[in-house]
Amino acid sequence: MMPVILWTDALIFLLIAVGAAAAWYVRRREHLLLPWQRVAKSSVGMVSLLVLSLFLLVGLLDTLHYRVALPEKSNGQTVYSPEVLSAFDTLVSGLRGRIEKTYSAPLTAYLYAKESMERPDGKILRDYPRLKYGGAHLADPERELAGDVVKRALLGAAVGLLAALLLADGITRLYPAARKSRPLGAVFIAILIIAALIGAIANLASAYHVLGTDKVGQDVLYLSMKSIRTGLVIGTVTTLVMLPFALLLGVAAGYLRGWVDDVIQYVYTVLSSIPSVLLIAAAVLMMQVVIEMHADWFETSAARADVRLLCLCVILGVTSWTGLCRLLRGEALKLREMEYIQAAQAFGVSTFRILTRHIVPNVMHIVLISVVMDFSALVLAEAVLSYVGVGVDPSTISFGTMINAARLEMGRDPMVWWALASAFGFMLVLVLAANLFADAVRDAFDPRLNRMESAT
Amino acid sequence: MISYLVRRIFYAIPILIGVNLLTFALFFVVNTPDDMARIQLGIKRVTPEAIEKWKQQRGYDKPLLLNSAASGAGKITDTIFWQKSASMFVFDFGYSDDGRNISREIQTRMMPSLAIALPTFLVGLVVYVSFALLMTLFRGTALDITGVALCVLLMSVSGLFYIIGGQFMVSKLWHLVPISGYAGGLDSIKFVVLPIAIGVAGSIGSSGRWYRTIFLEEVGKDYVRTARAKGLSELRVLFRHVLKNAMIPILTGVVVVIPLLFMGSLLTESFFGIPGLGSYTIDAINSQDFSVVRAMVFLGSVLYIAGLILTDISYTIVDPRVRLQ
Numbered sequence: 029m030m031p032v033i034l035w036t037d038a039l040i041f042l043l044i045a046v047g048a049a050a051a052w053y054v055r056r057r058e059h060l061l062l063p064w065q066r067v068a069k070s071s072v073g074m075v076s077l078l079v080l081s082l083f084l085l086v087g088l089l090d091t092l093h094y095r096v097a098l099p100e101k102s103n104g105q106t107v108y109s110p111e112v113l114s115a116f117d118t119l120v121s122g123l124r125g126r127i128e129k130t131y132s133a134p135l136t137a138y139l140y141a142k143e144s145m146e147r148p149d150g151k152i153l154r155d156y157p158r159l160k161y162g163g164a165h166l167a168d169p170e171r172e173l174a175g176d177v178v179k180r181a182l183l184g185a186a187v188g189l190l191a192a193l194l195l196a197d198g199i200t201r202l203y204p205a206a207r208k209s210r211p212l213g214a215v216f217i218a219i220l221i222i223a224a225l226i227g228a229i230a231n232l233a234s235a236y237h238v239l240g241t242d243k244v245g246q247d248v249l250y251l252s253m254k255s256i257r258t259g260l261v262i263g264t265v266t267t268l269v270m271l272p273f274a275l276l277l278g279v280a281a282g283y284l285r286g287w288v289d290d291v292i293q294y295v296y297t298v299l300s301s302i303p304s305v306l307l308i309a310a311a312v313l314m315m316q317v318v319i320e321m322h323a324d325w326f327e328t329s330a331a332r333a334d335v336r337l338l339c340l341c342v343i344l345g346v347t348s349w350t351g352l353c354r355l356l357r358g359e360a361l362k363l364r365e366m367e368y369i370q371a372a373q374a375f376g377v378s379t380f381r382i383l384t385r386h387i388v389p390n391v392m393h394i395v396l397i398s399v400v401m402d403f404s405a406l407v408l409a410e411a412v413l414s415y416v417g418v419g420v421d422p423s424t425i426s427f428g429t430m431i432n433a434a435r436l437e438m439g440r441d442p443m444v445w446w447a448l449a450s451a452f453g454f455m456l457v458l459v460l461a462a463n464l465f466a467d468a469v470r471d472a473f474d475p476r477l478n479r480m481e482s483a484t
Numbered sequence: 485m486i487s488y489l490v491r492r493i494f495y496a497i498p499i500l501i502g503v504n505l506l507t508f509a510l511f512f513v514v515n516t517p518d519d520m521a522r523i524q525l526g527i528k529r530v531t532p533e534a535i536e537k538w539k540q541q542r543g544y545d546k547p548l549l550l551n552s553a554a555s556g557a558g559k560i561t562d563t564i565f566w567q568k569s570a571s572m573f574v575f576d577f578g579y580s581d582d583g584r585n586i587s588r589e590i591q592t593r594m595m596p597s598l599a600i601a602l603p604t605f606l607v608g609l610v611v612y613v614s615f616a617l618l619m620t621l622f623r624g625t626a627l628d629i630t631g632v633a634l635c636v637l638l639m640s641v642s643g644l645f646y647i648i649g650g651q652f653m654v655s656k657l658w659h660l661v662p663i664s665g666y667a668g669g670l671d672s673i674k675f676v677v678l679p680i681a682i683g684v685a686g687s688i689g690s691s692g693r694w695y696r697t698i699f700l701e702e703v704g705k706d707y708v709r710t711a712r713a714k715g716l717s718e719l720r721v722l723f724r725h726v727l728k729n730a731m732i733p734i735l736t737g738v739v740v741v742i743p744l745l746f747m748g749s750l751l752t753e754s755f756f757g758i759p760g761l762g763s764y765t766i767d768a769i770n771s772q773d774f775s776v777v778r779a780m781v782f783l784g785s786v787l788y789i790a791g792l793i794l795t796d797i798s799y800t801i802v803d804p805r806v807r808l809q
Contacts, residue, residue, distance in 0.1 A: 298502035303784040317515045460640035
């Protein structure tokens with residue numbers, strides 16, 4: 029086994045390191061901790077954070093990539109399979125490996141399309157064949173299927189509930205104070221529901237395709253969960269690319285004024301005057317040409333798809349920093365007239381130090397609010413861009429590619445609805461949780477909204 | 485005011501030059517015309533002669549910025565930059581890969597785009613503002629909270645879902661309107677109703693919430709208290725006072741997009757088969773027709789800047805305190 033660190037993996041690890049460092053820094057400073065404590069008091073915020081962290085967990089597991097060593101060796105050197113797998117793939121290897129022939133509806137034992145089959149008595153019959161894996165343990169699916177599904181779902185939910193209860197009991201024993209906190213009550217109920225749901229789905233998934241299969245027979249549940257990482261990468265890495273531009277240029281333009289301001293304003297006016305979809309499309313088209321012309325740069329197809337994903341993030345970042353930059357410029361213009369900044373200037377503090385010590389910390393709340401607000405917009409944008417044809421690599425599993433593939437099957441009769449529904453469903457839950465969490469963060473951090481509270 | 489406008493238009497020129505240089509760098513420097521030819525003709529089996537022919541047909545066989553072989557003004561004018569990029573300033577977009585005149589294509593495709601985008605914009609404006617005013621009227625009550633929750637839910641749904649779902653329900657299940665297509669004149673109504681309805685419904689969540697925030701900000705101000713103290717009814721306060729005073733933030737966000745309505749919507753037009761500029765752009769992206777994409781980028785930024793100027797003018801109409809000098 030050889031660990032593989034793709035470009036986006038490295039950036040995600042960097043992001044986690046930055047996040048951990050920020051958390052450590054904030055923990056020891058009461059004034060920075062205060063708004064986060066307000067977030068922690070919001071039930072909606074905490075429940076959405078719980079859902080988000082589940083998505084994050086799947087995404088992170090899917091980020092630990094490796095390549096399996098092949099059994100045969102060439103010239104004494106180990107040869108690795110060209111296929112790049114992740115820890116998540118290994119965890120759900122059952123889902124990944126059980127590939128049917130073509131479409132099948134959720135929780136069924138039969139294939140979507142009729143086939144000619146030879147009966148034992150030699151007659152040829154056209155009928156729906158049994159699935160290779162889905163419900164294969166049933167002797168007579170038509171009679172047993174419904175009962176078996178209910179039984180498995182209930183059993184799985186019960187095990188999930190039990191596990192959640194044991195976990196909650198353990199936590200309250202360790203931290204008795206947790207019992208009294210109000211938002212934890214909502215979080216506790218949410219944990220119970222989610223645990224029951226996960227238990228039921230996991231137990232069903234061991235014998236069925238819970239969300240059906242797609243055109244080439246892959247499990248839709250597996251595809252939906254793989255899409256999470258792509259969505260998270262686009263939502264977070266784009267921010268990582270955009271932040272330095274927006275923060276540095278915005279603050280510099282607002283504080284320094286003069287020709288620096290003119291140049292920076294000119295650059296962002298030019299960039300923002302091009303409708304963003306068109307600018308992204310133009311840049312992605314050019315990026316595609318570069319990648320196609322240099323196919324030899326990439327060792328595996330996964331590396332190539334990953335570089336495309338990274339480029340998409342960079343392009344989205346470069347085209348989207350202008351909004352935040354304008355906000356920060358305005359805020360810096362306001363701050364530079366404040367007395368404490370003028371005092372710092374009078375004391376002869378260097379410009380660089382004023383920027384980093386006095387201006388940047390005081391615009392961080394704007395940065396944070398806009399980052400969490402942008403996340404959901406980026407996840408939604410990915411699907412649209414993939415439809416337009418300027419999104420991720422067609423081989424990358426993402427909500428956009430899933431919707432794109434499933435859209436063409438709407439015309440079939442009976443309709444193939446499950447792939448489309450699961451992509452939209454997963455996306456809705458992710459984006460809704462992100463939006464609700466963003467609202468909680470905004471309410472806690474926006475100084476205009478909580479002036480009364482901090483005065484008391 | 486006239487002198488202000490003239491100055492604003494002059495200010496727009498450096499920005500358009502910036503856009504022009506940016507697109508030139510993107511389309512001709514990042515990838516050379518040779519690369520383009522290879523992508524268009526297929527990477528593997530392509531001869532140098534075929535590339536030369538492709539470039540010659542499209543006028544890409546000239547030097548990028550400076551033609552040292554030519555004499556006089558030809559040194560600058562007989563180049564790719566002059567003929568393909570600078571010429572866009574006089575709206576000469578050249579020819580697309582299938583040999584059609586892009587400028588003429590844009591002219592004929594503007595009307596279908598407008599037939600969808602303009603009604604969507606107007607109906608949307610009325611719907612969103614009244615929805616937001618309703619939420620403001622019942623602010624703090626269960627109705628308002630439900631409305632906001634609904635907004636958050638609606639804005640979390642992918643835009644593709646509205647189009648795919650709406651098309652499926654209305655056209656396929658209920659057979660109310662044709663699935664896609666377009667016709668000129670009055671016949672077009674049955675084709676444009678659904679795209680307009682979906683376009684309005686698609687952004688009711690984000691827009692409704694945005695307008696509500698604007699109105700709530702105004703409702704907290706002193707003049708509203710004065711108006712109530714005079715004994716005006718809440719409805720009158722909202723429509724006569726709050727709505728009028730909220731016009732500046734509303735116009736800031738709304739007027740900018742009016743010129744861009746000409747460009748149509750990429751998604752709606754391609755799903756409903758409307759022969760407008762949006763589907764033109766999508767087709768160009770899919771067939772990698774770079775000259776069309778380049779033209780649309782330039783046209784888009786021209787319209788955006790026109791929108792900014794219109795926004796300034798609209799301020800003077802709604803707020804007599806604003807004077808453009």
